[in-house]
Amino acid sequence: xxxxLYVDVHVLQTVPPSNINRDDNGTPKHALYGGVRRSRxxxxxxxxxxxxxxxxxxxxQDLATRTKRISALLAKTLADKTGLDEQQAARLSTxxxxxxxxxxxxxxxxTAYLLFFGRKxxxxxxxLVARQATDLAALSDAELKKHCDRLPIxxxxxxxxxxxxxxxxxxxxxxxxxxxxxxxxxxxALSTHGxxxxxxxxTAVDDENVEDxxxxxxxxxxxxxxxxxxxxxxxxxxxxxNLADSEATADAVRTFIDTFVRCMPGGYGNSFAPRTLPxxxxxxxxxxQPVNLVSAYEKAVxxxxxxxxxxxxxxxxxxxxxxxxxxxxxxxxxxxxxxxxEGDEAKTLVDAFGRPVTxxxxxxxTHKKVAAWLAIGANA
Amino acid sequence: MTGSDExxxxxxxxxxxxxxxxxxxFNRRDTRPQPTKSGVTGLLAAAAGRAREQDITDLxxxxxxxxxxxxxxxxRDYHTVSDYxxxxxxxxxxxxxxxxxxxxxxxxxxERFYLQDAVFVAAITGPLExxxxxxxxxxxxxxxxxxxRRSCPPxxxxxxxxxxxxxxxxxxxxxxxxxxxxxxxxxxxxxxxSATATVSLPITVEDPAGTDQLTDVPSSFSLxxxxxxxxxxxxxxxxxxxxxxxxxxxxxxxxGTAAIHDPFALLDR
Numbered sequence: 001x002x003x004x005l006y007v008d009v010h011v012l013q014t015v016p017p018s019n020i021n022r023d024d025n026g027t028p029k030h031a032l033y034g035g036v037r038r039s040r041x042x043x044x045x046x047x048x049x050x051x052x053x054x055x056x057x058x059x060x061q062d063l064a065t066r067t068k069r070i071s072a073l074l075a076k077t078l079a080d081k082t083g084l085d086e087q088q089a090a091r092l093s094t095x096x097x098x099x100x101x102x103x104x105x106x107x108x109x110x111t112a113y114l115l116f117f118g119r120k121x122x123x124x125x126x127x128l129v130a131r132q133a134t135d136l137a138a139l140s141d142a143e144l145k146k147h148c149d150r151l152p153i154x155x156x157x158x159x160x161x162x163x164x165x166x167x168x169x170x171x172x173x174x175x176x177x178x179x180x181x182x183x184x185x186x187x188x189a190l191s192t193h194g195x196x197x198x199x200x201x202x203t204a205v206d207d208e209n210v211e212d213x214x215x216x217x218x219x220x221x222x223x224x225x226x227x228x229x230x231x232x233x234x235x236x237x238x239x240x241x242n243l244a245d246s247e248a249t250a251d252a253v254r255t256f257i258d259t260f261v262r263c264m265p266g267g268y269g270n271s272f273a274p275r276t277l278p279x280x281x282x283x284x285x286x287x288x289q290p291v292n293l294v295s296a297y298e299k300a301v302x303x304x305x306x307x308x309x310x311x312x313x314x315x316x317x318x319x320x321x322x323x324x325x326x327x328x329x330x331x332x333x334x335x336x337x338x339x340x341x342e343g344d345e346a347k348t349l350v351d352a353f354g355r356p357v358t359x360x361x362x363x364x365x366t367h368k369k370v371a372a373w374l375a376i377g378a379n380a
Numbered sequence: 381m382t383g384s385d386e387x388x389x390x391x392x393x394x395x396x397x398x399x400x401x402x403x404x405x406f407n408r409r410d411t412r413p414q415p416t417k418s419g420v421t422g423l424l425a426a427a428a429g430r431a432r433e434q435d436i437t438d439l440x441x442x443x444x445x446x447x448x449x450x451x452x453x454x455x456r457d458y459h460t461v462s463d464y465x466x467x468x469x470x471x472x473x474x475x476x477x478x479x480x481x482x483x484x485x486x487x488x489x490x491e492r493f494y495l496q497d498a499v500f501v502a503a504i505t506g507p508l509e510x511x512x513x514x515x516x517x518x519x520x521x522x523x524x525x526x527x528x529r530r531s532c533p534p535x536x537x538x539x540x541x542x543x544x545x546x547x548x549x550x551x552x553x554x555x556x557x558x559x560x561x562x563x564x565x566x567x568x569x570x571x572x573x574s575a576t577a578t579v580s581l582p583i584t585v586e587d588p589a590g591t592d593q594l595t596d597v598p599s600s601f602s603l604x605x606x607x608x609x610x611x612x613x614x615x616x617x618x619x620x621x622x623x624x625x626x627x628x629x630x631x632x633x634x635x636g637t638a639a640i641h642d643p644f645a646l647l648d649r
Contacts, residue, residue, distance in 0.1 A: 004522065023458035024489075031455055032497045033396040035562035043531035044459055051464050171603065179603065185524040187533050190396055231533070233524055288520050294396060295536040298560055
């Protein structure tokens with residue numbers, strides 16, 4: 001049974017003249033790779049853009065549904081860890097969670113983000129009541145309610161995390177139980193070709209000012225344009241640990257890929273209108289290790305007759321095939337969305353990636369494979 | 381000297397950006413010029429699936445040697461930290477109830493340093509079973525691997541080979557020069573196109589009798605109890621096979637002297 005599943009997301013995206021990510025001097029970020037200066041968008045910038053878009057896409061649920069889901073998971077953990085039977089565990093779990101609903105001070109039909117507990121947190125909660133579990137199960141409803149109100153466990157139960165924390169992680173040095181290991185790794189986006197910074201000299205003129213001729217303000221902003229190679233990997237086994245819920249895990253992977261592919265950092269958005277969509281998205285589900293294909297661009301792409309975007313896609317196809325042939329490990333499944341062209345170039349892409357599918361089909365395919373993998377894990 | 385039951389694990393640490401932290405803390409996170417024991421041990425522990433609080437003494441008992449095939453250059457990344465929900469950041473102080481207080485500002489400004497376009501070879505010497513276990517783990521890592529920082533996944537080949545019955549110096553003399561073609565071409569031009577079979581590369585080897593000291597041995601990877609100890613190292617040179625790239629093949633047909641003076645070398649982007 002495969003214990004690990006990595007979902008690698010490779011994106012080739014062209015941004016027009018723009019400055020979506022800059023340093024404290026206003027210069028677009030850059031890096032040297034293969035001896036050639038490249039345009040760069042920092043991993044933290046694109047992660048933030050993804051996180052903002054992700055949080056908007058995730059469905060909100062009402063309080064009653066929230067507590068019901070956590071309750072079922074907690075009941076199962078209690079049954080496993082404390083030796084109570086299912087009914088007793090369910091009753092205890094409901095009683096433990098009841099103060100959560102009251103203390104939050106919200107009405108039952110208020111909607112909010114669904115909170116999850118990772119495996120580690122559920123085990124910690126179960127461990128806290130382990131010794132008293134049989135005693136608590138023997139109490140009557142009223143006594144149980146009174147007892148649970150006084151338990152220090154309430155603060156622990158309030159540390160559930162929303163889905164984006166399960167993906168992107170949370171590091172809190174001082175407080176136990178709040179740490180969540182990130183399930184996503186996002187690399188810095190690099191241009192596949194050499195890029196130099198360009199300068200836009202601008203003037204701002206006050207048309208109402210008829211006495212003085214000349215500009216009210218002059219300045220320079222820097223920009224460049226690039227075809228970026230972006231890479232991210234989701235470790236599904238880690239995400240499943242963080243959410244303890246197979247359905248939520250598969251949904252989170254799907255939503256992450258969707259938002260990562262579509263979003264863009266907002267630097268100088270109004271001045272340059274740089275929002276574009278990628279021209280190639282490749283999702284590879286690997287059971288051995290994540291594989292970053294940026295080495296395809298160590299020798300910078302020159303462009304020339306076929307243009308940078310097409311040549312970048314061809315290089316990616318060659319690297320993808322090369323990795324499989326040389327190291328003998330292929331992804332368990334892969335899906336690719338790209339514009340089908342004509343001629344020989346299209347043939348190399350189809351040969352390496354298979355026929356292109358639409359993005360919704362790519363997302364559906366990935367979702368099904370991830371759900372199937374999680375189902376095997378649950379039963380084995 | 382490696383004992384009869386010891387082996388050497390060779391890794392190629394290469395990526396567009398990598399960062400091996402040293403003394404930097406809080407808002408200035410620097411990088412050392414070469415991979416640190418803490419960073420490499422973290423990489424191996426991640427591959428082996430060790431969680432943060434788990435014991436790593438068996439990994440720390442191994443000895444690390446680093447060869448700088450392509451030293452890279454320093455990159456400063458301006459990195460701001462804020463809560464994406466536009467709420468003020470939380471302070472690391474906790475009050476009596478164990479809750480964090482708001483820090484009073486919404487954005488931290490930090491600078492983080494990276495080594496860009498660098499390639500290193502790391503040779504780790506340890507007991508044969510541990511080395512074999514790690515070689516297997518690197519092909520099937522439990523956590524995604526990264527070179528110092530999570531945003532720096534390795535590119536290209538990471539695991540080179542395992543060597544038995546050789547000292548670490550012999551291993552570093554055997555593994556060919558892993559630098560990229562542009563670095564080798566530049567070196568070739570600097571040396572006046574007279575290519576020798578081997579190239580001299582600086583190495584830093586962990587050695588109890590060494591004359592220098594590096595403070596990069598972690599006590600554990602727990603978030604709270606991180607203390608660094610020192611290890612003794614010696615600096616030296618390795619002379620591995622250079623494996624020069626062929627010059628002038630594709631560019632100037634039938635002109636052997638074209639490689640010596642290439643007027644378009646400066647435009648070679």
